[in-house]
Amino acid sequence: MSVQIEGFEELADQLDGLSDQDIPMEELFTDGFMATNTDFESISEFFEKSRWTVESEEDFQKIDENEFDRYVDKHTGFNSWEAMLSAAAREWLMREINL
Numbered sequence: 118m119s120v121q122i123e124g125f126e127e128l129a130d131q132l133d134g135l136s137d138q139d140i141p142m143e144e145l146f147t148d149g150f151m152a153t154n155t156d157f158e159s160i161s162e163f164f165e166k167s168r169w170t171v172e173s174e175e176d177f178q179k180i181d182e183n184e185f186d187r188y189v190d191k192h193t194g195f196n197s198w199e200a201m202l203s204a205a206a207r208e209w210l211m212r213e214i215n216l
Contacts, residue, residue, distance in 0.1 A: 145205045154204065155193040163192070
């Protein structure tokens with residue numbers, strides 16, 4: 118017995134097109150995501166209220182990962198930056214493929 122799934126190839130094509138995109142933080146961490154999952158209304162506020170100045174990718178890369186995870190744990194519903202990033206990426210992907 119087998120089942121034919123209509124539209125699977127179209128979905129695979131959509132996913133292929135999304136795989137190598139650079140996504141702006143404001144698009145990934147929408148205001149809705151931030152308001153629901155953090156103590157902040159936006160990703161900008163999240164960084165502005167932190168002890169780090171993040172104006173570029175280089176600034177972000179300089180942050181100590183353990184210290185940043187503690188900040189994320191204290192001010193969000195996630196225990197690490199990786200967990201927060203994964204959740205935001207899942208939501209972004211669902212929006213992009215209209216699920």
